[in-house]
Amino acid sequence: MQETILDPDLPIVDPHHHLWDNRTYAAPEVDAHPFMTAIKPARRYLLDELRGDTESGHNIVATVFVECGAYYKGGGSPDLKPVGETEFVNGVAAMSASGMYGPFRACAGIVSKADLLLGDAVKPVLEAHIRAGGGRFKGIRNSASFDDDKDVLGPLNRVEAGLYRDATFRRGFRHLGEMGLSFDAWLLEPQLPDVIDLARAFPDTTLVLDHVGTPLGRGVYTGKLPERFDIWRDNIRELAKSPKVVVKLGGLAMAFCNFPSFLAEPRAPSEQLAMEWGPYIETCIEAFGPDRCMFESNFPVDMGSCSYATLWNAFKHIARGASATEKAALFSGTATKVYSLDLT
Template sequence: MAEAILDPDLPIVDPHHHLWDHRNYPTAGGGPEHPFMTAIADARRYLLDELIADASTHNVRATVFVECGAFYKADGPLEMRGIGETEFVNGVAAMSASGIYGDFRACAGIVSRADLLLGDVVTPVLEAHVRAGGGRFRGIRNSASFNEDKDVLGPLNRVEAGLYHDGKFREGFARLGPLGLTFDAWLLEPQLPDVIDLARAFPDQTIILDHVGTPLGRASYEGRLPERFGVWRDNIRQLAKSPKVVVKLGGLAMAFCNFPSFLSEPRAPSEQLAAEWAPYIETCIEAFEPKRCMFESNFPVDMGACSYATLWNAFKRIASGYSADEKTALFSGTATKTYRLEF
């Protein structure tokens, strides 16, 4: 049974979702399918219609798209193929901005990917994204997610250790600031020192930490969330000392975290989700304050634990004790400011 929507008039800006058509998405390979793939099995297609259906369950006013390898160009120079994703998403944003779907503004901000390992010569790629974004392009995400236990990430094993320390990466990273672009960082909890070091090396660059730093609870980390909570908390507090870092509160429904609610049957209610996630979210809010925190859906990836409606109900339960101004920051204000949204 669907839950009643809590605080249905509260305005929301969802600063992290994807759009894709992954009809041919690869699985983990010869063995059993990775839980990440199981979680998104019912969302191989997630485009504007699906996003509107989800967003309409709450008062979602606007969203930010974050890169996921969707609709890259099939030809042309490799470094430029990702421009296809920005072109695609800008088209979706233009559809939404027409008003025929109501006041909701999908993809008011766009975060895509450019290979910052190109170093200084990444500038033409960044400039091409800006042009393709039609005034909506806001930044780049390069995932550094890595673990020596390959079963942690499964099909998302894509980079080697130490990406954010690489000299060529940092050359490319330095090109973001002059273009006014943000940087979304996705990495795993044991790697948090990497983004701490990056933020200290570039104190004027806006960095958004995705998914509260992705605590790990699967494969060789199964059952170790309580054991590693203190390590995670200490690193979050260190990262918060860099004033240009912002954190996204979400992503805790992913396979990598492996909370009891993940793939549970029956589906976990928002009360359970709030109880599981609150220690991480409340720690981030304490460290960063609401003005540098924003709730995110991470949909459709996070559908492995819940529906979009239930996810935002869980966030509203966690935030129930905060003031009206703090709730505004957490649910819309920080996202609007960080990504310079206009809607």
């Protein structure tokens, strides 16, 4: 049963969601990973599904798409294949902008993929994204998520350790700031020193930390969220010293964190989610300030713990003591500013 929507008129810009269609994984052992179990109900998540979530009671005015490997080009240069995702998402954004799918603006910002390990050769890829994005392309994400325990990430074991410290990667990274593009960073809590070092090396580039740095409670980290909290908090406070870094408040419903609410039956209410996630989100807001924090849905991935409506209720519980100005920043203002969204 859906909860009563809290503060239903509060404008929300959801700065982190995905779109995909019928993504399949051949290996049964991969398909059985808790990450895959969580997203099985959303093997299709396109504009209609997103619209259904955004119309579940909260005032979602716009969203930002973040790369997930959907609709890459089927031919041509391998380096340019991710540009197909930008082309696809810009088409979805144009559909939404027509008004036929309601007043919200889906994918008003697009964060895509370009392999920064190309070094200087990544520049033409970024230029191709810009051309394909129709003014909506805002930056890229390269995941650096890695752990020696392969059970932690399961199907998302894709890179080796130390990506953000790689010299060739950083040659590619420097083009982002020069071109006015942002960088979304996804990595795991033990890797936070890598993104701290990256932010210090490029102090003029906007860097967005996804999912509060992804605290871990799976694999060798099972049961260790409490004992690793202080390590995570110290790194968050250190990262916050870099003024061009902002943080997305969410992603805590994922399998990797493994809070008690993950895949719970019956589904956890928003009050429980707020209790579990609150210490991490409140620490980030304290360290970065509301003007450098933005609540995110991370849907459909986070459906492993809750519905879209319940997730935003949980965030509103956490932010209940904030002022109207602070809420405006956390729920819409920071995302609009960081991604330079045109919501007219």
